Amino acid sequence: MKDYLVRGMTMDGFVKVVAIRSTQIVSRAAEIHKTTPNATAALGRALTAASMMGNMQKVENGSMTLQIRGGGPIGTITVVSDPEGNVRGCVTEPRVPLQEKFPGKLDVGATVGTDGTLTVIRDLQMKEPYIGSTPLVSGEIGDDVTAYFAQSEQTPTACALGVLVDRDQSVKVAGGYLVQLLPGAPDEVIDTLEAGIQRAGAVTKMLEEGLTPEDILGQVCGSLGVVFMETTEVSYKCYCTRQRVESALISLGRKELEEIRDEGKTFPVECQFCDTVYAFTPADMDELLKKI
Secondary structure (H helix, E strand, C coil), rough: CCCCCEEECCCCCEEEEEEECHHHHHHHHHHCCCCCCHHHHHHHHHHHHHHHHHHCCCCCCCCCEEEEEECCCEEEEEEEECCCCCEEEEECCCCCCEEEEECCCCCHHHHHHCCCCEEEEEEECCCCCCHHHECCCCCCCCCHHHHHHHHHCCCCCCEEEEEECCCCEEEEEEEEEEEEEEEEEEEEHHHHHHHHHHHHCCHHHHCCCCCCCCHHHHHHHHHHEEEEEEEEEEEEEECCCHHHHHHHHEEEEEHHHHHHHEEEEEEEHHHHHHCCEEEHHHHHHEEEHHHH
8 A cells, every 4th residue: 555645724724734654665764774673663753754844845846854863872864855745764873772661662762862953954946945953852753843843933733653663573554644733723723633632642553443644634633624635645765866976976076086996896886865776887987087
């Protein structure tokens, strides 16, 4: 079953909503990076959040980068989303040890850490990107995204994310939702939404029970109702090409390229986001040197 996200609004027009099923995205990331369960859960939550945030941005040819540095054993988490919500990502240390809050419940907060920041870089196709950064709250990522929107973008937000890793370390389900209050939302709307969030409970439980992203938003928004405006298939998608890698190598400069060529060996360049390896022979290096 393909991953997809839905965007919409409550029927009164006071709440913007988006929800996603990201099981295949997270599975692909775990396969590429060979992550252990805690790293799978942390990277998966970040990918899920970035997909929703990138889709909400809606800037043609733009992108949204989410970077989390918490001081925990996973190191830095970096994920990038395109305007549709297709994402790619990586972590510093994919093979982190198992840490649980209690048997069967992964401790993502301990894996990520709380001594650091969540940074959002929005490429809006303007002269300079927008960069916002806030201190981490819990390292659980959903809480941290919620705090980011409240502090950096002054938008009251609730973000819930979930990744359920099975006993065989495969990804059983993954997904999330993000709801944002628009200006002028009355207290009764806020109360209804808070009650709906409490009633809905954990994202992974809803997904395990077979609820779709539409169903999840229905649970969260309750009597407010939801008008769905867009459904978009999303996937783990990397935009690396040999041409882009060549440009990166050229940027190293003549001296370094000559040193690589003179070693007389094939020089492999692996994309940090996917499992593609680009091989450059000494002859290829000669061609690159001609372009400088």
